[in-house]
Amino acid sequence: xxxxxxxxxxxxxxxxxxxxxxxxxxxxxxxxxxxxxxxxxxxxxxxxxxxxxxxxxxxxxxxxxxxxxxxxxxxxxxxxxxxxxxxxxxxxxxxxxxxxxxxxxxxxxxxxxxxxxxxxxxxxxxxxxxxxxxxxxxxxxxxxxxxxxxxxxxxxxxxxxxxxxxxxxxxxxxxxxxxxxxxxxxxxxxxxxxxxxxxxxxxxxxxxxxxxxxxxxxxxxxxxxxxxxxxxxxxxxxxxxxxxxxxxxxxxxxxxxxxxxxxxxxxxxxxxxxxxxxxxxxxxxxxxxxxxxxxxxxxxxxxxxxxxxxxxxxxxxxxxxxxxxxxxxxxxxxxxxxxxxxxxxxxxxxxxxxxxxxxxxxxxxxxxxxxxxxxxxxxxxxxxxxxxxxxxxxxxxxxxxxxxxxxxxxxxxxxxxxxxxxxxxxxxxxxxxxxxxxxxxxxxxxxxxxxxxxxxxxxxxxxxxxxxxxxxxxxxxxxxxxxxxxxxxxxxxxxxxxxxxxxxxxxxxxxxxxxxxxxxxxxxxxxxxxxxxxxxxxxxxxxxxxxxxxxxxxxxxxxxxxxxxxxxxxxxxxxxxxxxxxxxxxxxxxxxxxxxxxxxxxxxxxxxxxxxxxxxxxxxxxxxxxxxxxxxxxxxxxxxxxxxxxxxxxxxxxxxxxxxxxxxxxxxxxxxxxxxxxxxxxxxxxxxxxxxxxxxxxxxxxxxxxxxxxxxxxxxxxxxxxxxxxxxxxxxxxxxxxxxxxxxxxxxxxxxxxxxxxxxxxxxx
Ligand SMILES: Nc1ncnc2c1ncn2[C@@H]1O[C@H](COP(=O)(O)OP(=O)(O)OP(=O)(O)O)[C@@H](O)[C@H]1O
Numbered sequence: 001x002x003x004x005x006x007x008x009x010x011x012x013x014x015x016x017x018x019x020x021x022x023x024x025x026x027x028x029x030x031x032x033x034x035x036x037x038x039x040x041x042x043x044x045x046x047x048x049x050x051x052x053x054x055x056x057x058x059x060x061x062x063x064x065x066x067x068x069x070x071x072x073x074x075x076x077x078x079x080x081x082x083x084x085x086x087x088x089x090x091x092x093x094x095x096x097x098x099x100x101x102x103x104x105x106x107x108x109x110x111x112x113x114x115x116x117x118x119x120x121x122x123x124x125x126x127x128x129x130x131x132x133x134x135x136x137x138x139x140x141x142x143x144x145x146x147x148x149x150x151x152x153x154x155x156x157x158x159x160x161x162x163x164x165x166x167x168x169x170x171x172x173x174x175x176x177x178x179x180x181x182x183x184x185x186x187x188x189x190x191x192x193x194x195x196x197x198x199x200x201x202x203x204x205x206x207x208x209x210x211x212x213x214x215x216x217x218x219x220x221x222x223x224x225x226x227x228x229x230x231x232x233x234x235x236x237x238x239x240x241x242x243x244x245x246x247x248x249x250x251x252x253x254x255x256x257x258x259x260x261x262x263x264x265x266x267x268x269x270x271x272x273x274x275x276x277x278x279x280x281x282x283x284x285x286x287x288x289x290x291x292x293x294x295x296x297x298x299x300x301x302x303x304x305x306x307x308x309x310x311x312x313x314x315x316x317x318x319x320x321x322x323x324x325x326x327x328x329x330x331x332x333x334x335x336x337x338x339x340x341x342x343x344x345x346x347x348x349x350x351x352x353x354x355x356x357x358x359x360x361x362x363x364x365x366x367x368x369x370x371x372x373x374x375x376x377x378x379x380x381x382x383x384x385x386x387x388x389x390x391x392x393x394x395x396x397x398x399x400x401x402x403x404x405x406x407x408x409x410x411x412x413x414x415x416x417x418x419x420x421x422x423x424x425x426x427x428x429x430x431x432x433x434x435x436x437x438x439x440x441x442x443x444x445x446x447x448x449x450x451x452x453x454x455x456x457x458x459x460x461x462x463x464x465x466x467x468x469x470x471x472x473x474x475x476x477x478x479x480x481x482x483x484x485x486x487x488x489x490x491x492x493x494x495x496x497x498x499x500x501x502x503x504x505x506x507x508x509x510x511x512x513x514x515x516x517x518x519x520x521x522x523x524x525x526x527x528x529x530x531x532x533x534x535x536x537x538x539x540x541x542x543x544x545x546x547x548x549x550x551x552x553x554x555x556x557x558x559x560x561x562x563x564x565x566x567x568x569x570x571x572x573x574x575x576x577x578x579x580x581x582x583x584x585x586x587x588x589x590x591x592x593x594x595x596x597x598x599x600x601x602x603x604x605x606x607x608x609x610x611x612x613x614x615x616x617x618x619x620x621x622x623x624x625x626x627x628x629x630x631x632x633x634x635x636x637x638x639x640x641x642x643x644x645x646x647x648x649x650x651x652x653x654x655x656x657x658x659x660x661x662x663x664x665x666x667x668x669x670x671x672x673x674x675x676x677x678x679x680x681x682x683x684x685x686x687x688x689x690x691x692x693x694x695x696x697x698x699x700x701x702x703x704x705x706x707x708x709x710x711x712x713x714x715x716x717x718x719x720x721x722x723x724x725x726x727x728x729x730x731x732x733x734x735x736x737x738x739x740x741x742x743x744x745x746x747x748x749x750x751x752x753x754x755x756x757x758x759x760x761x762x763x764x765x
Contacts, residue, residue, distance in 0.1 A: 008169070009176045015096045015115075015130055016174045018123060023089045026082050033079035040072045088119045088281035095171050096121070097131045098190075098208035101142050102164040103150070111164055116142050118207060118280055134207045135249040142166065143215040147183045168208070195609055195634055198720050199668050199747060201704045202275035205245075206238045214239040217569075217603055218246045224599040227548075227588045228571040231629040232619070232744035233610025236571040237716060240544050241276040243569060247542060248282050255541055260285035261566075262544040263559070266308075268695065269546075269716045272702040285544075290555060294521045301475070302516040302524075307550070308676070308697045310518040311579060311712055315675040315735070322502040327579075329497040330519040331552035333590060338491045339523055342481065343530040345491065347382050349374070350480065352473040356393060358462060359409065363400045364393060369471060383533055386469065393466050397459060404455045405448065413454055414447075425453055469532050475511055477531070478524050482507045522554040529561070540566045547716055548572035550579050553590045560594055568594075575623045576741045578712050610718055612636025615743075615750050622740045622761050639743075639750035641727065641758055650755050651685045654723055657751055658689050658706055661721045666749065670719040671708045672742040674729050682725050683708040711742035722746035723753065730759040 097117035104111045114132055116139050121131040132139050137154045141163055144150070150163040168190045170177040180189050191209045210218065217239040220226045230236045244260055257277075262285050264270050270287045277284050294304055310327070314320050329335055342350075353369035355362045372392055376385040404410065417425070429450070430443035465471070481488055482504040489496060497503065510517055516524060529535065540563045545551060549572040551559075560568070574587060592600060606628055608616050613631040618639045620626030644650045654671065661669050671686070673679040676696060683694040686708065695702075695709040702717060708725075722745050730739040739761055743750060752758065 005176065005179065008179055012096065012171060012174060012176050015121065016093070018121065018130060019089055019092050019096060021124065022121075023086060023093075026086050026089065030079060030082040030086060033075055033082055036075040037072065037079055040068065040075060084281065091279070091281060092117060092119065092121065092131075094173055095208075096174070098169055098171070099142050100165075100167040100169070101138075102166075103138070103141060103161050104164060105159060105161040108161075114138055114142075118205075133249060134210075135246045140215060140219060143210050144212055191609075191632070192634060195632065195747075198666070199704075199718060201272070201702055203237065203241070203273050205242065205276050205279045206235065207242060207280065210239075210242065211235070211607070213603065213605055213607070214242075217605075218243045220569075220601065220603070223601055224567050224595040225591065225601070226567075226569045227591055227600060227602045228569070228605065229588060229602065230571070230573060230605030231608045232573055232576060232741070233608040233616075233718070234573075234605035235609055236573070236605065237273060237546055238276075239605075240546060240569060240571055241273060242280075244285050244542075244544065245277055245280045245282050257283035257285050259539055259541045260544070261540050261542070261563075262287045262546065263290055263551075265289065265547045265550065265716055266697065266713065267700045268702045268713065271700065272717055285542075290551070294525065297525055298516065298521060302514055302521075304516045304521050305518040306697065307518050307579060308710075308712060312676050312710075316677050322499050322506055325497060325499045326503040326506060326517070327519045329503065330517075330523055331554060333553045334492065334494075335523060336526070336554050336557060338481070338488070339527050340530070341491045343382075343527065345487075346477070346531065347378060347385075350477070350487070352476040352480065353471050354473045356397065356462070356466070356471060358400070358404075358459065364396050366473065369393065382531075386472075386531075390466060390469060390471075393471060394463060397463055397466065401455055401459055404459075405451050410451045410454055413458075414450055425450055429453060472531060474524070474528050474531070475514075478520075478527055479508055479511050519552075522552065522558055526554060526558055529558075534561055536564050537562060538565055542566055543568045545570045546572075547576070548588070549574050549577040556591060556594055575626075575737055576715065576744075578715070578738045578741060606630050607632060610747055611744065611750075612748055614638045615746050615748075618750065619740060619743045622736065622743065636748055639746075639752065641752045641754060641762060643754050643756070643758060645755075647685070647755060650726065650753055654725070654753060655686060655689055657723060658686075661749065662706075666720045668704050668719045669706045669721045669723065670714060670745060671706070671723045671725050672711050672714055672745065673708065673725045674711060674735065674738065674742075676710045678725065678729070679708050679710045711738050714745050715741055718745050718747055720747050721749035721751070723751045725753065727752040727754040727758045727762065728756050730761060736761055 095117070097115040099116040101114045101116070102111050103114055115130065116134050117131040118134060119131070120129060120133040120136065122128065123130050134142075137152050138159075140152045141150045144152075145163045145166075147163050147165060149160070151158050151160045153159075166182045168180045168182055168188075170179070170190060170193070178189075182188070188209065194206075194209055206214075214235050217226065217228055220243070228236050228239065240262070244257075244262075247255060247260070248257060262273075264273070264287055266289055270289075274284060274287075291304070291306055298304055314323065317323075351370060351373055353366040353373070355366050356364040356369070369389060373385055373389045376388060380388075426443070426445055427440055429445055430440045433443060435443045481491075485496070485500070485504075488500075507517070507520065510520070543559060543563055543566045545556075545559070545568065548570040556570075570588065570591065572588070588602065594600070607630045609632045611619070611631070612634045614636050616629060616631035620629045620631075642653060644653055658669055658671075671682060673682050679694060679696075683692065686692055689706055691705050693703050693705055693707045695707050695713060697713060699713075707719075722743065724739075724742055727739075730736070739759060743752075752762075
């Protein structure tokens with residue numbers, strides 16, 4: 001062991017001592033705070049004298065209550081703070097720091113040694129930093145520079161200086177395992193080690209090895225929109241997660257995890273990334289899928305198709321031309337404009353309403369509502385006209401209500417009331433008349449009061465629906481776009497899409513069954529929101545959209561409107577665009593219009609880290625311009641394509657391969673299929689493999705082991721070894737990107753099987 005190493009281990013030991021003593025102190029403080037909290041809770045009411053006899057007594061009671069509540073809140077928050085810090089220190093006990101820079105600030109003679117870890121650590125005197133948080137301004141030098149002139153940004157301005165040396169440390173459980181002077185070593189040793197390791201159920205933080213381009217994403221701080229376009233495995237999701245941690249650190253006084261939302265592809269992905277932030281001592285942001293949002297907003301009215309079901313349909317149905325044409329049109333910017341113009345035109349004509357019915361009787365007909373709506377001046381805003389129509393309808397219902405009081409059905413219903421219902425009504429009316437609990441029996445109920453109450457109760461749901469604007473026939477209005485060709489022609493201002501009649505047919509048929517195709521759900525919701533007024537969320541400050549190539553222009557526009565004050569970070573890879581609406585789209589140009597060019601910055605990530613060099617060299621040939629993807633220089637086995645004669649042979653071979661891979665120590669092995677249908681078939685044929693798991697769209701968690709999974713669900717996730725179940729089924733150009741996505745899930749080993757001739761994508765030109 002050389003002297004330098006020994007000195008460094010000594011330094012680690014010193015830091016570990018400080019961590020231990022700070023933990024000791026904090027543990028005492030945390031337990032003291034906890035008992036404070038329990039004490040205050042236990043004696044809360046002893047400390048407050050409740051007296052409401054006079055106004056002054058009442059005021060005193062309120063003040064007393066408030067003081068106690070405040071004391072409780074302070075103790076609770078100090079306890080939480082101490083517990084959170086303890087959790088971070090516990091993590092630092094394992095890895096106190098991972099890097100160091102020796103930096104000489106311009107105008108200073110001394111060179112400072114800056115150690116970098118997941119959080120800052122002060123010395124016992126609280127004067128000097130022993131460790132700097134990786135998110136501190138000075139730490140960016142570690143990620144951005146090689147030895148030589150360097151600079152970093154602080155709130156006070158730019159600091160210039162000289163980076164003398166840069167060190168990487170591998171410390172585990174407080175023991176220094178290795179250290180590298182990165183100005184001397186060639187290649188990134190630690191990154192090599194990290195990438196060469198296995199994976200587990202969760203994605204891990206990458207703070208020790210963040211690369212320069214990734215650091216730009218993490219620390220990006222200007223404009224409303226950051227777009228990251230990066231190759232498969234280039235660290236887009238990783239950068240996004242560290243960016244959340246960075247934002248939570250930088251804006252800790254004004255931003256919390258609740259104000260950040262990550263739109264992710266599915267529940268399994270959510271579980272896969274759920275550990276990164278806690279690993280860094282931060283709370284997880286909110287995670288949702290767009291489908292969850294659509295369901296939340298529309299599932300009362302419709303059964304909404306899931307995007308994976310849409311894709312599964314396209315992958316497993318023979319004639320999909322109409323559906324493909326429908327998807328491409330409905331996801332287009334053109335259709336977005338159509339919906340907007342449609343809303344404008346509805347101000348003049350075309351609004352459809354529903355009859356206001358009660359006990360199979362019409363109170364106001366749809367035609368009368370339309371006539372009323374259009375009787376208002378068009379100079380009045382659309383929403384005001386709607387509001388006025390709503391109030392007019394409520395008045396109509398009120399008048400109707402009075403007429404109903406004396407109808408025979410009311411008497412019949414009163415007779416049918418159970419004793420309990422009768423008593424409830426009696427007490428309610430008595431209380432309304434001013435009788436209290438003790439005097440309620442003195443009340444003499446007039447029968448007409450009961451009749452009024454009954455009619456009122458019966459009409460309540462109807463009034464509620466009117467107040468919520470449910471008298472608008474949204475389905476009919478949307479359907480109109482597909483039944484009135486002249487209207488669509490006028491709104492579109494150009495030729496109708498190919499197969500228009502067939503598109504109309506499938507759309508109308510589906511709507512009639514109260515179902516919404518996935519491609520209709522966002523346009524429908526947009527139209528509904530434009531008509532009813534947008535429900536916006538003003539508390540969210542940052543939105544992250546991962547796998548953004550799967551979102552249509554509609555969805556972007558929609559999300560922007562939904563979160564009007566939020567900044568957006570969009571991450572995606574068009575080579576993995578597997579949904580039909582995106583076929584042919586190769587970049588995020590459409591996003592330029594979202595906030596304007598000046599608010600948008602695009603960062604490209606060309607280097608790919610997930611897979612070994614031979615795997616990346618193999619997969620990049622599958623896509624156009626794949627040569628721009630730069631593999632990280634990590635060696636491994638060449639991918640192998642095995643052609644078999646029939647399914648029987650296929651299953652025998654795959655089973656043997658899985659056993660072999662397990663023998664080599666691989667713990668996460670995926671058998672990737674083209675569709676869910678193929679996955680089910682493969683799973684049933686391979687059940688002899690011990691503990692094999694079938695992963696489906698509905699699987700809530702990412703499971704480790706030997707899994708069978710459809711390619712579209714494997715997106716965003718990675719496996720130590722990937723077996724492509726049958727490479728011969730990827731023939732059509734429309735599944736090229738799906739095939740690429742499947743192959744790029746492999747970290748160390750990629751094996752492809754093919755029953756008969758393999759996919760033409762594998763034939764070298
Ligand atoms: N700087 C880094 N240091 C260590 N590991 C990294 C780094 N960047 C990426 N990785 C690793 O590379 C793998 C791929 O990263 P990630 O999943 O973030 O990529 P991605 O661009 O989102 O991929 P895809 O688009 O294929 O889903 C992960 O295992 C991640 O930990």
